[in-house]
Amino acid sequence: MDTATIASIVGAATPLVYAVVGETISEKAGVVNLSLEGSIMLSAMTGFVAAYYTHSVWVGFLAAIAVGALMAAIIAFASIELSLNQIAVGFVLTLLGIKLSSFLGNSFVGRQGEAVPHMAIPGLERIPFIGPVFFDQNLAVYGSYVVLILAYLFMYRTRRGLELQAVGERPEAAYARGIHVNGMRYLYAIVGGGLAGAAGAAFSLDVILGWREGLTSNFGWIALAIVIFGGWNPLRAAVGAYLFGALRVGASQLQPVFPSLSQVLGLFPFVLMILLLVLVYLPKFRTLGDRHGLVRRFLAGDPPGALGTSFRRE
Amino acid sequence: MKVWRADVARRVSSGAWPVVAAVALVLLLFVAMGQPPFRAAKLMWEGAVGDRYSIGNTLMAWVPLVLAAAGLVVTFAAGLWNIGVEGQVVVGAIAATFVAREMPGPSIALIPACLVAGMAGGVLWAALVGVLKTRGKVNEIFGGLGLDFVASGLAVYLIIGPWKRAGIASTSGTDLFREQAHLPTFANTTLSFVAVGLAIAGVVAVYLLMRGTLFGLRLKAVGRNPRSAFLMGIPTERYVIGAFAICGALAGLAGAIQAIGVWHKLVPSISGGYGFLGILVVLLAGFSAVWIAPIALFFVMISVGATQLTLWLGLHSAIGGVIQGLLVLFVILGGGWQVRRRRARQGTAEGPSVGEGAPGGPAPVEQVEAGV
Numbered sequence: 082m083d084t085a086t087i088a089s090i091v092g093a094a095t096p097l098v099y100a101v102v103g104e105t106i107s108e109k110a111g112v113v114n115l116s117l118e119g120s121i122m123l124s125a126m127t128g129f130v131a132a133y134y135t136h137s138v139w140v141g142f143l144a145a146i147a148v149g150a151l152m153a154a155i156i157a158f159a160s161i162e163l164s165l166n167q168i169a170v171g172f173v174l175t176l177l178g179i180k181l182s183s184f185l186g187n188s189f190v191g192r193q194g195e196a197v198p199h200m201a202i203p204g205l206e207r208i209p210f211i212g213p214v215f216f217d218q219n220l221a222v223y224g225s226y227v228v229l230i231l232a233y234l235f236m237y238r239t240r241r242g243l244e245l246q247a248v249g250e251r252p253e254a255a256y257a258r259g260i261h262v263n264g265m266r267y268l269y270a271i272v273g274g275g276l277a278g279a280a281g282a283a284f285s286l287d288v289i290l291g292w293r294e295g296l297t298s299n300f301g302w303i304a305l306a307i308v309i310f311g312g313w314n315p316l317r318a319a320v321g322a323y324l325f326g327a328l329r330v331g332a333s334q335l336q337p338v339f340p341s342l343s344q345v346l347g348l349f350p351f352v353l354m355i356l357l358l359v360l361v362y363l364p365k366f367r368t369l370g371d372r373h374g375l376v377r378r379f380l381a382g383d384p385p386g387a388l389g390t391s392f393r394r395e
Numbered sequence: 396m397k398v399w400r401a402d403v404a405r406r407v408s409s410g411a412w413p414v415v416a417a418v419a420l421v422l423l424l425f426v427a428m429g430q431p432p433f434r435a436a437k438l439m440w441e442g443a444v445g446d447r448y449s450i451g452n453t454l455m456a457w458v459p460l461v462l463a464a465a466g467l468v469v470t471f472a473a474g475l476w477n478i479g480v481e482g483q484v485v486v487g488a489i490a491a492t493f494v495a496r497e498m499p500g501p502s503i504a505l506i507p508a509c510l511v512a513g514m515a516g517g518v519l520w521a522a523l524v525g526v527l528k529t530r531g532k533v534n535e536i537f538g539g540l541g542l543d544f545v546a547s548g549l550a551v552y553l554i555i556g557p558w559k560r561a562g563i564a565s566t567s568g569t570d571l572f573r574e575q576a577h578l579p580t581f582a583n584t585t586l587s588f589v590a591v592g593l594a595i596a597g598v599v600a601v602y603l604l605m606r607g608t609l610f611g612l613r614l615k616a617v618g619r620n621p622r623s624a625f626l627m628g629i630p631t632e633r634y635v636i637g638a639f640a641i642c643g644a645l646a647g648l649a650g651a652i653q654a655i656g657v658w659h660k661l662v663p664s665i666s667g668g669y670g671f672l673g674i675l676v677v678l679l680a681g682f683s684a685v686w687i688a689p690i691a692l693f694f695v696m697i698s699v700g701a702t703q704l705t706l707w708l709g710l711h712s713a714i715g716g717v718i719q720g721l722l723v724l725f726v727i728l729g730g731g732w733q734v735r736r737r738r739a740r741q742g743t744a745e746g747p748s749v750g751e752g753a754p755g756g757p758a759p760v761e762q763v764e765a766g767v
Contacts, residue, residue: 115536155724159727159728159731162731162735163728163731163732163734163735164731164734164735165727165728165731168476168536169678169727170724170727170728172476172478172674172678173675173678173720173723173724173727174720174724176671176675176716176719176720177716177717177720177721177724179713179716180713180716180717180720181713181717181720183711183713183716184710184711184713184714184716184717187711187713299544302537302540305536305537306537306541309534309537345548345552347548348544348545348548348549351540351541351544351545351548352541352545354537354541355527355533355537355538355541355542358531358532358533358534358537358538359527359531359532359533362531362532362533
């Protein structure tokens with residue numbers, strides 16, 4: 082595998098990185114945003130159209146982020162204010178987002194739009210191997226690194242980050258400590274949804290370029306599974322995202338070699354998704370890192386205790 | 396009977412405002428797209444029930460939707476999100492296609508064999524989700540979704556591979572089945588009384604199962620609180636897989652009917668999205684078996700009617716799904732809003748006693764990711 086292929090994997094995984102980091106943040110605070118597939122699709126369409134009319138990828142990204150944030154805000158509102166089931170609302174929004182993007186984006190299918198311009202980072206791109214792979218990309222890709230690192234540092238190295246975890250883990254205890262549980266949940270759900278929106282824009286303005294139905298080829302669902310595989314740790318989730326990015330690139334490179342297998346290759350990510358989920362809950366996998374503290378922390382991963390529930394102060 | 400009437404009245408009155416709001420939003424959407432809203436509504440109505448052909452089409456769309464929804468009532472009662480229902484429909488259709496292609500004999504033997512094969516296929520695919528959940532700890536949402544994609548990939552593979560039409564491999568479908576494998580239709584419409592009869596039987600069976608049997612009662616116990624159900628001596632694993640199997644049988648039957656009653660061949664989009672749509676129906680019905688039949692009918696009227704909008708106004712075919720999605724979203728949010736107001740009026744003495752029977756109210760799954 083040459084560096085160009087690896088670089089294309091990093092590029093292909095970019096939307097997934099945004100999506101899994103966003104979903105991890107949201108779920109850490111206790112809010113499941115099941116609408117990922119629909120959110121990403123609708124924001125991909127919106128981002129494309131906004132950039133198409135304004136000739137600015139920035140506006141495209143902002144519009145996409147707004148759409149993703151709005152979808153997440155609906156779920157948070159339904160859960161927090163109305164005590165509704167997050168999965169139910171998320172599922173409805175998934176279907177609605179997909180259909181709405183097909184309906185509203187119909188006249189933009191196949192049009193040529195804006196693309197995030199290529200921009201190597203001077204200096205860093207010279208580093209052997211690492212340079213061409215990670216720093217000879219574009220701003221959308223660099224943004225995903227920044228988001229990933231910031232999310233990790235925020236979650237595990239700041240007081241606010243600990244509060245975020247407390248809100249998703251033991252909301253009663255967090256509330257007793259004076260944390261505004263539901264306010265935090267709104268905030269992080271919306272931030273996570275905004276990142277899902279950025280994932281959509283990364284699809285239509287960078288990785289796929291353009292808008293068509295089924296643009297994400299169901300990778301929104303895979304992102305949800307990667308969050309579990311990632312044990313609600315953004316770094317580990319990113320590993321999963323790059324793994325599936327590699328799969329995407331691999332499948333597209335193998336397709337001309339084995340044309341008869343194109344259907345089978347397309348299915349592979351979904352089979353792998355199931356297998357990885359089986360793997361993370363195998364007792365053996367969980368005890369794999371017992372001897373090394375660092376490995377153990379990386380492999381340990383239980384869902385936030387209050388995931389998917391509503392919090393109401395007594 | 397009185398209780399039943401009060402229930403209807405409550406539902407109609409509580410459901411009315413969100414529906415009005417959703418309809419208003421859809422009309423606005425038409426205006427924004429520069430389309431005449433009332434002409435669109437009229438076109439939809441005529442497309443759905445205008446003449447006996449369209450009524451036939453509507454009923455034939457109702458059959459798979461209501462069958463999938465009936466199955467989902469069972470899995471929801473057990474607290475399970477069977478998103479794999481879509482794949483179960485597809486595998487049912489694949490199994491029925493296999494029998495229709497391979498088995499000789501007259502209709503009287505062939506058609507039942509196709510239907511039974513479809514059910515078996517659905518059961519197999521659903522049980523797989525159940526085993527993945529109980530043994531592999533894979534949350535049924537992801538196990539089911541993964542198998543959905545695998546099932547539709549399998550269908551496409553069969554269509555362009557082993558079952559391709561003589562000479563050409565095209566995603567337009569396999570060869571038509573021979574006449575003996577077609578469900579008999581009424582006069583020259585697409586309506587099959589056998590299919591409608593099976594759908595009604597499926598709904599009634601699920602209603603009776605949930606209402607009058609020990610299995611149904613225990614299943615609900617598993618759904619409410621799997622741990623205490625287990626401690627009470629209910630073999631939860633068997634009940635979970637059983638619920639999946641029942642849903643898979645009904646979804647597989649829906650797929651078989653799609654294959655031998657509607658398309659008369661296997662096509663990539665054989666499920667018609669009725670599995671996912673079934674989930675919306677059940678959410679709107681508040682997880683109750685009584686309400687799925689009328690709500691499913693309403694939904695297919697939208698779907699079938701919306702095809703007229705594509706035909707006459709050139710709108711994208713997704714418009715039907717947009718209307719259905721908005722409708723469900725508004726009704727669920729509206730239901731939650733009413734529960735909240737009722738609670739506010741009663742004072743906050745009680746905790747979140749999530750409105751019984753309110754659409755979207757009872758949360759069948761508390762813990763989402765980890766499984767039981």
